[in-house]
Amino acid sequence: MPIWNNYGMGRRHFMQHMATAAATIPAMNFLSHVQANSSTVKANNKACILMWMSGGPPTIDIWDLKPGSKNGGEFKPIDTAAPGVQISEHMPETAKVFDNLNVVRSMSTREADHGRGRYYMHTGYVPNPTVTHPTFGSVVSYEIGRHRKALEIPSFVSIGGGSGQAGFLGMAHAPFVVGSDGQIRNAPSQEAKDRLPNRLDMLAAVESNFIKSQRGELPQAHKDVYANAVNLMTSRQMAAFNVNKADAALGLEAESDATKAMYNMPAGGGGMGMGGGNGFGQSLLLARRLVQVGVPFVEVDLGGWDLHNDVFNTLKNQRLPVLDRGISALVTDLKQRNMLDDVTIVWMGEFGRTPRINQNTGRDHWAASWSTMIGGGGLKNGQAIGATDADGTRVADNSKAYLPGDIWATVAHAMGIPLETVHTSKRGRPMKLANGGSPIQELIG
Amino acid sequence: MNFVPRWTMRKLNTSAICLTAMFTLAGAGQLSADEAAAVSDSTALSTVEFINQKIEQGYKDNEISPSEVASDEEWVRRVHLDIVGRIPSLEEVNAFIEDESPRKKSVLIDQLVDSQDYIRNFTTIWTNNCIGRGTPRRVSRNGMEKFFREAFAKNRPWDDIVVDLVTGEGHFEENGAVNYILAQMQLNDEAVQLTAKTTKLFLGMQVQCTQCHNHPFNNWQQAQFWEFNSFFRQVRKVDHRKTDPNTGRQVDDYSEVVTRDFNGPVYFEKRSGLMQVAFPIYEGKAIEPDAFDRRKEFGKLLVSTDNGETPIIAKAFVNRMWAHFFGYGFTRPVDDMGPHNAPSHPEVLDRLSAEFVSTGYDVKKLIKTIANTAAYSLTSKFGEDNMVDNPAAGEVPLFSHMYVKSMQAEQLYDSLIVASNAHKSGKGGWDEQEKQRNRWMQQFVVAFDNDENDEATTFNGTIPQALMMMNSELIEKAVSIDRGSFLFETFSSPGVESQKMQDLYVAALSRRPTRSEMSKAQQMVKAYPANMRANAYQDLFWALLNSNEFIFIH
Known part of the structure; x- marks a missing residue:
């Protein structure tokens, strides 16, 4: 079902309604930060695309192979476009563009439980029962998205996943979760759109007392989220969610068959569902379009990595072909559009997987020594940072170990977010950006 | 790492420590079921009074005053949402407001707890707790709901419900309880997930991390995880297939839980690479490794009061139920209880738990007690003098006003x-x-x-x-x-x-x-x-x- 049909009718028409409606003042207040004029967002805006590998990917079989070790498994390393950097033979397309990427081979984290690892890697902080830390996408939304006045759609979009909360930065910075097909449920009908101005007037009148009634922050947060939702509903930038829609003023074209084929999007446009198979390529294409219209942080989920069993067959037949195609398509596409220096690409999961191969030919959870990937963003790309020992069981003696905060600090550096930024928790506790992590020196040089 | 919640050090606990000391002098670290019965003569009212008094003491210790009592309108809406899972109808609101009886709140609580919608609400909650909202493969949501619907309709004792869930066997629609186990057996993982979920949901303990190593900040040892796990190693899931008469293709039929022959110890690997063995032991009590049905033995241990202490399943349930009504339990999170995470109101938790056991794990009675407390009747507005009571900002809950919750x-x-x-x-x-x-x-x-x-x-x-x-x-x-x-x-x-x-x-x-x-x-x-x-x-x-x-x- 086409969503947002007649989106062109959206904003201007809506604003006219607002102007001619009988009692417009409350609704105008409600939408105080809405920009009536949706100017084009410049293409040189900084952004980050996070590829989130839900389940914990076996990085020893992807980025940090151990040929000759009993832990090495079935795969062989191959050379890449980055001199001296080798990755898995099942990542041949990615290898060709690896001069734009880097692997960080000496991640050493401490959370090997899915929920805790997901939290830790997304926020830089270990879970704490008395405070909810913002996922880094929310930090970017708060630090950058908030100031992009021309951006009318949410500044943190999560495609196919559900990771992360905005925590003390407030619900207005929570991820906006959509499926890999970009379809947004419960879009307004034309009638609903026409009636919206009156209804919002009524709503503003109805709910103001409750906000003033001293019941904490939730009532106001509710209002903020509604403002974002209305903003989204009436924005022509919604075209970014539909790969078949062109909007010259936004710099968006209808994606060509060649582009879709590059991202391995299924023919006919049908999605494969969240996170799975071809949905990943489609999600990445969507991410690129969202970045084009000014969204500063997009998270794309690819699941299926919790490989306690049969790791090698699953990787070579299912997971890695999808991943390889997706990464290389995104890098190639961003490069062709001269966007790669502005867009930082991060690839990570909750943790890595045990170097030791278990009795079910699988690998279990492992946080002590594993890899993440980061690239684009104007970094000094084409490097392998850090190393593990010959068996992959620990970070090598001469290598610095990295935490998620260091990855996010590198992203912050690439995006121009000052590292000394401090947020304040609801309790007044200062919270350092990326938990005080430091950018990886070799990458920012 | 700064993990110890600051609020464990707040003033509230000074009185807690004194009281615990008193009980210790009396010869028991905790209030046992029998003692509780003796102290309270097991009427709901006196437990309510006891709770009111302890919670008020918390206000005094922290130098705050509670908010006002909620209006009838505010209260009637809240109590419907909490007990029957929906707002009251126009007629229900009007009837309550017009009722002039001084006892109308308790009367309404009784009525709600005995209504069909109570059954539906708690069936939903516990089905979601046990199998999630997005029903996993080869699990019957219908079967799980039917099990809970009957359990809450008959007000079956909570201990019986838990025992049925962890010991269940058979066809997933004939014995709906088994869906709990089926939902935790999505992977061929030697019942690891079942172990972690059971301890979290029914014992209020987070042990999933101890699968691989000793817990960094509580007393859980890696061996304990596998001792628990060894109770579940006789569980086997069987997925049956059948031929579709129309297409001639094989399609999913029913699934079932069966008990398989397993009587050895469980082996696990220490971080050092050393292999270790674990035998079925719960709270220091071992069963014979060759017991015919380990889960049945586990069920008995879960409800045992031999050591004079309130069974953990009672405390875990009380903590959850309190959080259901107030938005926050006595520990945060509700399912991470233990010596490393002291409860905010230990005497209230102990008293409610002891009474829960002494009433035969009567769920409805527990709900009535909680909903009749003074704290539950307060408005959700902050007062002049309790702005610090703001758990949303990470503070310890003092229950001096109702906390705003989001509807599920x-x-x-x-x-x-x-x-x-x-x-x-x-x-x-x-x-x-x-x-x-x-x-x-x-x-x-x-x-x-x-x-x-x-x-x-x-x-x-x-x-x-x-x-x-x-x-x-x-x-x-x-x-x-x-x-x-x-x-x-x-x-x-x-x-x-x-x-x-x-x-x-x-x-x-x-x-x-x-x-x-x-x-x-x-x-x-x-x-x-x-x-x-x-x-x-x-x-x-x-x-x-x-x-x-x-x-x-x-």
């Missing part, structure tokens, strides 16, 4: 049905209604693709939720003016317009509008052209249902 998706769905009269049309039976609601629910469920089989909802306070509330078919139905709808019935029946406007407020917000709200609403309605009056009321009702006051439990 199911509560919202059911509340919209009630507000718009859809429940009166009586379409479809229980199963049909459940199916419709589950279908609607799926839009908010995001499954994480991993062995913990966990999931998130995109429901609470998000843009998708706002879009649903503004534009969905559900809301269009709620503000419909078709025959039989709430708006149609209200405006086609005799009566003055101001009364009808008031009914809109009561139906949506369970309260009458203030005078200024009323005149504002009238003014807005009058601004519509005369032939658009119906639209005006629709838009007003839409606004009421979309308001913050509607979506929060306060």
Whole structure:
């Protein structure tokens, strides 16, 4: 079902309604930060695309192979476009563009439980029962998205996943979760759109007392989220969610068959569902379009990595072909559009997987020594940072170990977010950006 | 790492320490079931008084004063949402407000607990707790719901319910309890997930990390995880297939839990690479490794009071139930109890738990006790003198005012049905209604693709939720003016317009509008052209249902 049909009718028409409606003042207040004029967002805006590998990917079989070790498994390393950097033979397309990427081979984290690892890697902080830390996408939304006045759609979009909360930065910075097909449920009908101005007037009148009634922050947060939702509903930038829609003023074209084929999007446009198979390529294409219209942080989920069993067959037949195609398509596409220096690409999961191969030919959870990937963003790309020992069981003696905060600090550096930024928790506790992590020196040089 | 919650060090605990010391002098570290019965003569009232007193002591220790008692309107809405999972209807609100009996709150609590909707609400909650919202493969949601529906309808003792869940065997629709186990056996993982989930859900302990190493900040040892795990190693899941008579293809049939022959120890690997063995031991009590059915033995140990202490399953349930009503339990999170995470109100937790055991794990009685406490009757507004009581900001809850909670998706769905009269049309039976609601629910469920089989909802306070509330078919139905709808019935029946406007407020917000709200609403309605009056009321009702006051439990 086409969503947002007649989106062109959206904003201007809506604003006219607002102007001619009988009692417009409350609704105008409600939408105080809405920009009536949706100017084009410049293409040189900084952004980050996070590829989130839900389940914990076996990085020893992807980025940090151990040929000759009993832990090495079935795969062989191959050379890449980055001199001296080798990755898995099942990542041949990615290898060709690896001069734009880097692997960080000496991640050493401490959370090997899915929920805790997901939290830790997304926020830089270990879970704490008395405070909810913002996922880094929310930090970017708060630090950058908030100031992009021309951006009318949410500044943190999560495609196919559900990771992360905005925590003390407030619900207005929570991820906006959509499926890999970009379809947004419960879009307004034309009638609903026409009636919206009156209804919002009524709503503003109805709910103001409750906000003033001293019941904490939730009532106001509710209002903020509604403002974002209305903003989204009436924005022509919604075209970014539909790969078949062109909007010259936004710099968006209808994606060509060649582009879709590059991202391995299924023919006919049908999605494969969240996170799975071809949905990943489609999600990445969507991410690129969202970045084009000014969204500063997009998270794309690819699941299926919790490989306690049969790791090698699953990787070579299912997971890695999808991943390889997706990464290389995104890098190639961003490069062709001269966007790669502005867009930082991060690839990570909750943790890595045990170097030791278990009795079910699988690998279990492992946080002590594993890899993440980061690239684009104007970094000094084409490097392998850090190393593990010959068996992959620990970070090598001469290598610095990295935490998620260091990855996010590198992203912050690439995006121009000052590292000394401090947020304040609801309790007044200062919270350092990326938990005080430091950018990886070799990458920012 | 700074993990110790600051609030364990707050003043509240000084009195707790004194009291614990007193009990210790009396010869027992904790209040046993028998002692509790002796102290309380097991009437609900005295337990309520005891709780009131302890919670008040917390106010004094922290130099705060509680907020005012909630208005009837505020309270009647809250108690419906908490006990029956939906807002009260227009008639229910009016009846309660007009009732002049001083005992009307307890009477209503009793009525709600004995209603059909109570069964439905707690069936939903516990089905979600046990198998999630996005039913895993080869699990029967129907079977799980049927099990809980019967359990809550008969008010079966909680210990029996837990024992059935962990010891269940057989066909997933004939014995719905087994769906709990089936849902935790999505992977061939030697019952690791089943072990972790059982301890978390029923014992209020987080041990999943100890699968691989000793817990960094509580007493859990890696060996204990595997000792627990060894109780579950006889569980086997069997997925049956059958031939589809139409297509001749093999399709899924039923699944079942069977007990397999396993009587050895469990082996696990230490971080050092050393292999270790674990035998079935719970709370220091071992069973014979060659016991015929280890889970049955485990069930017995779970409810045993041999050591004079309140069984852990009682405390874990009480903590959860308190959190259900107040938004925060005595520990944060509710399912991470233990010496490393001291409860905020230890005497209240102990007393409620002891009484829960002495009443034969009577769930309804526990609910009545909690809902009758003074703390539960307070308004959700902050008072002049309790701004520090703000657990949303990470502070220890002192229960000096009600905390605003977000409606769960199911509560919202059911509340919209009630507000718009859809429940009166009586379409479809229980199963049909459940199916419709589950279908609607799926839009908010995001499954994480991993062995913990966990999931998130995109429901609470998000843009998708706002879009649903503004534009969905559900809301269009709620503000419909078709025959039989709430708006149609209200405006086609005799009566003055101001009364009808008031009914809109009561139906949506369970309260009458203030005078200024009323005149504002009238003014807005009058601004519509005369032939658009119906639209005006629709838009007003839409606004009421979309308001913050509607979506929060306060």
